Amino acid sequence: MSIIVDHVNYIYGEDTPLAVAALKDVCLQFPDGQFVGIIGHTGSGKSTLVQHLNGLLKATSGHIYFNGEDIYDRDYDRKKLRSKVGLVFQYPEHQLFEVDVFSDVCFGPKNLGLDRREAELRAYEALRKVGLEEELFYQSPFDLSGGQKRRVAIAGVLAMKPDVLILDEPTAGLDPKGRDEILSQIKRLQTETGMTILLVSHSMEDVAEYVDRIIVMNKGSVMYDDGPREVFRHYKELEEVGLAAPQVTYILHRLKEKGMDVDVSATTVGEAAETVLRALGRR
Amino acid sequence: MEIVKTSDLVYEYIRRDEEGNVEGITTAVDKVNLDIRQGEFIAILGHNGSGKSTLAKHINAILSPTEGTVWVDGMDTSQEDKVWDIRQTAGMVFQNPDNQIIGQVVEEDVGFGPENMGIPTKEIWERVEESLRAVGMYEFRKYSPNKLSGGQKQRVSIAGVLAMHPKCIVLDEPTAMLDPSGRREVIRAVRGLNQVEGVTVILITHYMEEIIHADRVFVMDRGRIAMEGTPRQIFSQVERLKELRLDVPQVTLLAYELKKRGVELPDGILTEEELADALSVYC
Numbered sequence: 001m002s003i004i005v006d007h008v009n010y011i012y013g014e015d016t017p018l019a020v021a022a023l024k025d026v027c028l029q030f031p032d033g034q035f036v037g038i039i040g041h042t043g044s045g046k047s048t049l050v051q052h053l054n055g056l057l058k059a060t061s062g063h064i065y066f067n068g069e070d071i072y073d074r075d076y077d078r079k080k081l082r083s084k085v086g087l088v089f090q091y092p093e094h095q096l097f098e099v100d101v102f103s104d105v106c107f108g109p110k111n112l113g114l115d116r117r118e119a120e121l122r123a124y125e126a127l128r129k130v131g132l133e134e135e136l137f138y139q140s141p142f143d144l145s146g147g148q149k150r151r152v153a154i155a156g157v158l159a160m161k162p163d164v165l166i167l168d169e170p171t172a173g174l175d176p177k178g179r180d181e182i183l184s185q186i187k188r189l190q191t192e193t194g195m196t197i198l199l200v201s202h203s204m205e206d207v208a209e210y211v212d213r214i215i216v217m218n219k220g221s222v223m224y225d226d227g228p229r230e231v232f233r234h235y236k237e238l239e240e241v242g243l244a245a246p247q248v249t250y251i252l253h254r255l256k257e258k259g260m261d262v263d264v265s266a267t268t269v270g271e272a273a274e275t276v277l278r279a280l281g282r283r
Numbered sequence: 284m285e286i287v288k289t290s291d292l293v294y295e296y297i298r299r300d301e302e303g304n305v306e307g308i309t310t311a312v313d314k315v316n317l318d319i320r321q322g323e324f325i326a327i328l329g330h331n332g333s334g335k336s337t338l339a340k341h342i343n344a345i346l347s348p349t350e351g352t353v354w355v356d357g358m359d360t361s362q363e364d365k366v367w368d369i370r371q372t373a374g375m376v377f378q379n380p381d382n383q384i385i386g387q388v389v390e391e392d393v394g395f396g397p398e399n400m401g402i403p404t405k406e407i408w409e410r411v412e413e414s415l416r417a418v419g420m421y422e423f424r425k426y427s428p429n430k431l432s433g434g435q436k437q438r439v440s441i442a443g444v445l446a447m448h449p450k451c452i453v454l455d456e457p458t459a460m461l462d463p464s465g466r467r468e469v470i471r472a473v474r475g476l477n478q479v480e481g482v483t484v485i486l487i488t489h490y491m492e493e494i495i496h497a498d499r500v501f502v503m504d505r506g507r508i509a510m511e512g513t514p515r516q517i518f519s520q521v522e523r524l525k526e527l528r529l530d531v532p533q534v535t536l537l538a539y540e541l542k543k544r545g546v547e548l549p550d551g552i553l554t555e556e557e558l559a560d561a562l563s564v565y566c
Contacts, residue, residue, distance in 0.1 A: 041462040042433040090460075143298070146331040173378065173459045175330035175489050177528030202462045205533060242432075242464035247492065247533035247555065254559040269533055273540040280565050282545060 002196060003030040003053060003085075003164065008062035010048055010220075022048040023059070024220040030164070033194045035187065037207035037228075040217030041242030046200050047090075049217065050166045053198070054085035083112055086162030090169045092153030096141040101127070101152050104141055108160045119159075126159035127152070131185050147178035154182075158189075165189070166198040171206065179203075183210050208232065208246045208267035216243070229265040248272040255279075286356055286451050286483045287319040287342055287373070293350035294337055294506075311337040313506035314351070319485065321450060324477045326494035326514070327487045329503030330528035335487045338503065339453050342485065343375040356450060371400065373451040374444030378459045380436035389431075389439055390415070390424040396447040407446075414442040417480060418472040434465025438472050445476065451483040452476065458490060466490065491518070492532040495553040502527060519551035534558050 010023040022045050030036060040046045051057045052064060055071055055078045064071050071081055089095070098104035105126055109119035127137060130151040136144060141152050150170065157165065167186065171179040183199075187210050190197045201207050207214060207228065214231040216224040218241045224231045232238070235245035235253075245267070252264045252272055263275040294312040297305055311334045319325055329335045340346040341353045344360040353360040356372045377383055386392025390411050397407045415421040418438040428436055437457055444452055454473065458466040470493050477484045486494065494500055500517045502510035504527050510517055517524070518531045521539045531539070538552040538561070546565075552558045 041464060169460075173331075173456060173489070175528050176491070176530035177525075178331055179489075204463060239464075242462055244463040244467075248537055251534055251537060251555045251558055254555055255562060258559060258563045260562065260565070269536050269540060272537050273544070276537075276541060276562070277544060277546070280546060 002032045002067065003028075004063075004065040005029070005049075005052070006063040006065065008052060008059045008064065010052065010057060011060045012048075014060060022220050023052070026062075026220075026222055028215065028222065028225065030196055030198070032163075032196055033190070034213060035190045035197045035211045036199065037211035037214045038198060038200045038217065039202070039204065039207055039214060039243055040223075044217040044241070045220040046217050047168055048220075050087065050168060050198060050200060053164070053166060054082050054087050056082075056087070083108075083160045084162055085164045085166065086157035086160055088154050088157050088165070088167045088170060090172060092156075092170075093141075093146070093149035096149060096153060096156075099140060100138045101132070101141050101144070102137045104152060105155045105159050108156050112160060122159045122161065123155070126155040129158055129185070129189060130155045131181070147174050147181065150174065150178075150182065151185075154186075162195070164196040164198065166200070168200045169202060170199070171201070171203065179206065186210075204232070204244055205246045216241075228267045232267050233265055252276075284321060284357070285318050285354070286321045286323075287317060287485070288354045289315055289317045289338075289341070289351065290353075291316060291351035292338070292341065292348050292353055294334075294341065294346060295349045296337075310506055312341070315506070315508055317501070317508075319451075319483060321483055322477070322481050323483055323499065324474070324497045325483070325485045326497035326500045327485065327503060328489075328491075328494070328500060328517075328529055329509075333503040333527075334506040335503050336455055337506075339375070339455050339485065339487055342373050342451070342453050344369045345375075371447050372449055373453060374447055374449040376437070376440050376444055376452065376454045376457050378456045380433060380440050380460070383440040383443070384428045384436060387427060388424075389420065389426050389428055392428060392439060393424075393442045393446050396443055400447065410446040410448070411442075414445040415439075417445055417476060418442045419468070432465060433461045434468040437461065437465065437469050441469070441472060441476070445480075445482070449482065451485065453485045453487075455487045456489065457486075458488065458493065466493070491530050491535075495532065502529065514553055515551040517551075518553060 005026055005028040008023055008026045012020045012022050038046050096104050105123040106119045109122045132151050189195055214228055232245040232249050235249055252262050255262050256264050261279045266272045266275050292312055292315045296309045296311055298307045300306050327335050344366050347361050355369045358365045358369055360369055384392050393411045393414055394407050397410050415424055418441050420438050458469050476482045495514045497514055500514055501508050518535045521531055534555050535552055538548050538558050542548045548561050
């Protein structure tokens with residue numbers, strides 16, 4: 001069920017001399033509850049793709065089905081779709097505007113037409129889910145640190161109770177600890193609530209650490225769609241399209257060349273340590 | 284001689300409420316003493332809110348010290364009549380390339396700085412050419428900047444600073460918004476400037492693997508310099524860095540994990556090659 005992308009094409013500036021095909025015959029399925037990473041160099045079509053999933057962009061041709069219904073049907077409720085498929089843009093903290101954190105997070109649910117009580121309940125729950133301390137709830141969002149602001153922005157989308165959460169580079173510009181905190185909270189959301197998560201990222205290390213499946217976009221098409229180990233096995237091809245594998249992948253390949261019997265498909269530091277220790281006969 | 288020197292530098296942000304009354308004072312930089320010599324490659328690390336960017340803005344005279352003094356090439360940055368000389372001596376590159384490019388054509392954009400300085404036309408073109416060559420963007424000189432990738436745009440921004448013939452370039456998270464190949468391009472260009480052109484580089488970043496070639500690393504925390512040393516000295520202290528919300532490159536972390544579990548390895552391994560060599564005795 002969940003989301004099916006069926007032969008979707010998208011052309012920016014169609015019928016103008018500047019027409020650019022941003023998505024070319026993209027076919028994808030997103031089952032419920034998966035944590036999916038989407039990677040690709042700048043301009044590969046990642047952001048264009050995710051903006052189709054909540055109906056912000058309309059495909060030039062092709063169909064998108066959300067829970068079995070074609071979102072391009074004339075009587076399809078696209079406003080509801082946007083509350084079900086939540087999109088957190090890059091640098092979402094630039095969209096904070098209310099006088100305090102709590103009101104900012106209430107804005108979305110209030111806009112859905114919920115009464116004040118329900119909106120506040122949801123805001124409270126959402127802020128707890130992103131791990132923001134309660135003493136910050138009534139501060140101005142502009143007095144918070146970068147990582148805290150970003151969590152408030154994510155809470156604003158969570159308060160709409162989406163089934164699918166899409167995050168476009170949620171960790172850009174955060175310090176390493178801030179990156180880990182946000183990503184592990186997102187991971188926890190997925191395991192605890194069964195929410196589907198789509199993570200657009202430029203960090204191969206983060207993707208390798210957290211997701212179940214990776215979609216690699218290149219020039220508007222899907223280049224790979226597989227588990228992290230399988231995708232990063234193509235590290236040479238990934239480099240040709242402006243990407244890379246996590247640093248540990250390169251280390252393991254070097255060790256293999258030197259004759260050490262390591263499993264080169266490991267993609268995280270933990271996995272790499274295991275395979276090296278095993279090769280050294282320490283386990 | 285020092286190109287940048289600070290003596291007991293303090294900078295305080297005054298927070299005001301809506302009526303303009305002072306609510307509180309945040310000390311963003313707290314008694315910092317720096318001596319940066321001409322030609323050095325300096326990296327500054329620190330979590331969000333640690334004071335890195337505030338410190339960097341002093342070197343470009345965007346901010347003026349609350350207490351203490353900053354000298355750039357012997358000029359006191361609090362002297363207003365020196366501001367333009369200081370900005371020509373120490374150029375600055377920011378995070379988002381889209382906010383820094385103004386020209387319609389790459390070479391015009393790069394020529395903007397020297398033109399503003401009143402350089403004769405012939406020399407402007409010479410400077411544009413050499414700057415674009417230095418960052419590997421010469422073949423794109425006739426392109427429109429909006430047709431370039433993030434890494435290419437950021438290299439154009441660097442060329443724009445370089446065309447003003449600065450002695451020092453301060454880069455504030457220049458790779459935060461880039462994909463892996465964009466990051467590699469920019470870091471390679473920055474190293475080239477330092478090694479070939481002898482420009483002093485001050486690089487602020489959250490990507491630990493970008494600074495392994497720096498001469499010296501400063502780690503900031505709560506406005507102070509918390510650690511100082513070579514990359515190897517800094518990255519040998521994995522636990523201390525984690526306390527400061529930072530990290531080490533994956534290769535260093537892998538070596539650290541292996542060592543913790545009984546594999547004999549030197550401290551502070553920085554490159555894939557070093558780790559592979561150190562482990563090859565076991566092959």
